[in-house]
Amino acid sequence: MSExxxxxxxxPATAAKAGPVTRFLQATELDTRLLGMCGALLVIWVGFHLxxxxxxxxxxxxxxxNLWNLSVQTSSIGIMACGMVLVIVTRNIDLSVGSLLGFCAxxxxxxxxxxxxxxxxxxxxxxxxxxxxxxxxxGGLVGSFHGWLIGYRKIPAFIVTxxxxxxxxxxxxxxxxxxxxxxxxxxxxxxxxxxxGAIGATGSWIVxxxxxxxxxxxxxxxxxQRVKFQFPLRPVWAEVxxxxxxxxxxxxxxxxxxxxxWPRGIVRQYAAANDIIVPETGLxxxxxxxxxxxxxxxxxxxxxxITTRTRFGRYVYAMGGNPDAAELAGINTRLMTVKIFAVMxxxxxxxxxxxxxxxxxxxNALGTLDELYVIAAAVIGGTSxxxxxxxxxGAILGALxxxxxxxxxxxxxxxxxxxxxxxxxxLVSAVYLDILYRRSSK
Amino acid sequence: MTIDRSGxxxxxxxxxxxxxGGIKAVxxxxxxxFPGEVVGLLGHNGAGKSTLIKCLSxxxxxxxxxxxxxxxxxxxxxxxxxxxxxxxxxYQTLALADNLDAAANLFLGRELTTxxxxxxxxxxxxxxxxxxARLNPNFRKFKDPVSALSGGQRQSVAIARAVYFNxxxxxxxxxxxxxxxxxxxxxxxxxxxxxxxxxxIFLIDHDVHQVKNLCDRAAVMKNGQLxxxxxxxxxxxxxxxxxxxxxxxxxxxxx
Numbered sequence: 276m277s278e279x280x281x282x283x284x285x286x287p288a289t290a291a292k293a294g295p296v297t298r299f300l301q302a303t304e305l306d307t308r309l310l311g312m313c314g315a316l317l318v319i320w321v322g323f324h325l326x327x328x329x330x331x332x333x334x335x336x337x338x339x340x341n342l343w344n345l346s347v348q349t350s351s352i353g354i355m356a357c358g359m360v361l362v363i364v365t366r367n368i369d370l371s372v373g374s375l376l377g378f379c380a381x382x383x384x385x386x387x388x389x390x391x392x393x394x395x396x397x398x399x400x401x402x403x404x405x406x407x408x409x410x411x412x413x414g415g416l417v418g419s420f421h422g423w424l425i426g427y428r429k430i431p432a433f434i435v436t437x438x439x440x441x442x443x444x445x446x447x448x449x450x451x452x453x454x455x456x457x458x459x460x461x462x463x464x465x466x467x468x469x470x471x472g473a474i475g476a477t478g479s480w481i482v483x484x485x486x487x488x489x490x491x492x493x494x495x496x497x498x499x500q501r502v503k504f505q506f507p508l509r510p511v512w513a514e515v516x517x518x519x520x521x522x523x524x525x526x527x528x529x530x531x532x533x534x535x536x537w538p539r540g541i542v543r544q545y546a547a548a549n550d551i552i553v554p555e556t557g558l559x560x561x562x563x564x565x566x567x568x569x570x571x572x573x574x575x576x577x578x579x580x581i582t583t584r585t586r587f588g589r590y591v592y593a594m595g596g597n598p599d600a601a602e603l604a605g606i607n608t609r610l611m612t613v614k615i616f617a618v619m620x621x622x623x624x625x626x627x628x629x630x631x632x633x634x635x636x637x638x639n640a641l642g643t644l645d646e647l648y649v650i651a652a653a654v655i656g657g658t659s660x661x662x663x664x665x666x667x668x669g670a671i672l673g674a675l676x677x678x679x680x681x682x683x684x685x686x687x688x689x690x691x692x693x694x695x696x697x698x699x700x701x702l703v704s705a706v707y708l709d710i711l712y713r714r715s716s717k
Numbered sequence: 718m719t720i721d722r723s724g725x726x727x728x729x730x731x732x733x734x735x736x737x738g739g740i741k742a743v744x745x746x747x748x749x750x751f752p753g754e755v756v757g758l759l760g761h762n763g764a765g766k767s768t769l770i771k772c773l774s775x776x777x778x779x780x781x782x783x784x785x786x787x788x789x790x791x792x793x794x795x796x797x798x799x800x801x802x803x804x805x806x807x808y809q810t811l812a813l814a815d816n817l818d819a820a821a822n823l824f825l826g827r828e829l830t831t832x833x834x835x836x837x838x839x840x841x842x843x844x845x846x847x848x849x850a851r852l853n854p855n856f857r858k859f860k861d862p863v864s865a866l867s868g869g870q871r872q873s874v875a876i877a878r879a880v881y882f883n884x885x886x887x888x889x890x891x892x893x894x895x896x897x898x899x900x901x902x903x904x905x906x907x908x909x910x911x912x913x914x915x916x917x918i919f920l921i922d923h924d925v926h927q928v929k930n931l932c933d934r935a936a937v938m939k940n941g942q943l944x945x946x947x948x949x950x951x952x953x954x955x956x957x958x959x960x961x962x963x964x965x966x967x968x969x970x971x972x
Contacts, residue, residue: 506842589828592816593825595816601825601826603774603796604827663814664816
């Protein structure tokens with residue numbers, strides 16, 4: 276249902292006349308938009324790589340190290356983009372997420388550095404847990420408050436969250452008195468990635484294999500259901516292709532993150548701490564998936580489940596498609612608005628965990644301008660500002676596109692001014708392309 | 718077919734008033750509806766028929782008056798209350814979420830769920846296929862968002878939604894306004910079938926000829942007030958037109 280964007284759902288009558296590409300797309304039910312986005316991503320990646328090779332003399336983009344870092348940098352924006360999909364699908368906007376991230380990070384920083392250690396003792400194992408819960412709860416509460424103002428008091432979301440952008444940034448400054456709060460709890464810091472904040476080669480294989488099993492299970496149960504109700508089936512070759520593609524991506528990702536070794540210094544430190552003798556040739560310890568990437572993955576899976584498999588998700592899309600119809604169907608749209616903004620706020624809190632853990636500190640400036648990247652990620656990922664249309668996987672891919680641009684420009688040495696110009700132009704062009712695409716697919 | 722109007726009415730709207738700002742959109746109007754009966758609501762645009770009916774479907778709040786269903790006084794504060802009293806409405810706008818497919822629209826707000834509480838799209842599609850096979854056998858676009866459907870197909874989705882949940886009281890707001898002759902005929906047959914099943918139907922319509930054919934009684938409104946309720950077999954189309962335009966009951970019934 277949520278894949279209402281899918282243009283492949285044409286009546287079967289046209290299938291017979293269509294060319295091989297169209298037939299392929301219809302059989303696999305792959306979203307052409309999604310393919311377009313993957314294509315764009317590929318162009319960006321290869322483009323930066325080649326630019327680095329020819330102009331700067333060294334190609335740094337398509338290396339395990341850069342792609343691993345890219346995955347970590349995408350996490351924070353990606354987590355929030357998942358929530359932003361719900362907000363934008365219901366024809367709202369949230370401009371406050373960057374500030375809210377800073378506010379939540381500050382609260383968590385204060386807890387970990389000034390409040391909890393005297394109570395529990397420095398390095399107590401509960402500290403990071405309490406901090407994470409407090410950060411997400413703060414985000415959730417602030418989000419609910421925004422949602423209440425929007426849903427029940429009928430203040431436009433643009434204004435409420437524009438106010439929130441200023442209010443929460445200012446509050447963060449007041450609480451932290453403008454200081455940087457560091458260092459965060461050592462367990463907490465693992466949530467931000469880094470050599471220790473990754474799950475290693477074996478763990479990554481386990482994740483990869485679980486992903487493959489999940490993909491196969493989805494395809495098989497889906498087919499069984501359709502057989503049971505005698506609905507039209509996808510051709511077997513298409514099912515096999517989809518399974519192979521999904522598993523291929525999962526295993527490819529594992530191989531990639533496992534081919535990025537720990538830096539020598541960290542290896543030496545680790546070896547010394549664990550009484551391991553480092554051989555002459557060096558010790559190859561894989562990073563594996565970074566924890567923030569796994570958090571993003573988990574958020575992506577949970578949010579996809581919520582949007583496609585729950586009533587809540589169904590109502591989000593119904594409200595976006597026709598708010599009056601949703602109301603007349605007995606949906607409590609005001610309460611829905613509160614819930615949606617609560618989800619957005621909670622995810623901003625989670626994103627604050629990742630962002631401050633990665634920096635190993637909380638500053639009140641954390642997350643500045645993130646709202647723009649998050650909105651851009653959702654919109655580039657196919658979420659329609661007119662409401663009713665948008666997917667979680669699209670938003671995560673959108674976040675990856677945004678972050679790839681950003682990282683790529685840093686790698687090849689564009690200065691900040693040019694970066695801003697490029698990112699801004701890409702956003703506008705992406706939305707324009709989207710409008711053209713929708714017009715032609717109607 | 719004769720309708721027994723001696724018992725308790727299925728619906729009784731009593732002295733309903735609704736005002737928007739200073740304007741009395743509905744001014745002390747009383748209408749009732751018996752099982753197996755179709756009551757047409759007529760009047761110019763702005764006469765108050767839609768407003769009156771929306772306080773039965775839960776879209777508006779009445780300012781004064783009472784609603785009785787099967788003789789029991791009920792409060793209808795929102796569309797959920799209306800549904801709880803087995804009142805289903807087919808809105809003039811159809812109230813479909815254009816981005817969702819037929820099944821999602823049909824079950825909107827009343828999704829079928831699996832044992833673990835997730836929405837059961839497969840089951841809902843199966844049920845949708847079943848009811849559409851009855852209402853509109855040519856309907857094929859079960860996977861498309863309803864924005865991709867024709868006017869008639871959209872209408873049949875809206876009708877399916879009202880019929881599927883075993884309504885006792887059906888409100889149809891200009892159900893044939895956007896339809897071609899063949900589809901209009903389909904709706905007429907459906908109304909007949911539902912009547913025979915004992916449903917009560919309020920039909921808002923502009924087409925006097927159609928009201929004469931489909932309805933048992935006609936309630937005519939003008940400027941928020943009820944001009945009168947007449948049995949269609951006792952009046953001519955011109956009589957009804959006179960009621961709509963001049964706001965006068967025909968002389969032979971005026972006594």
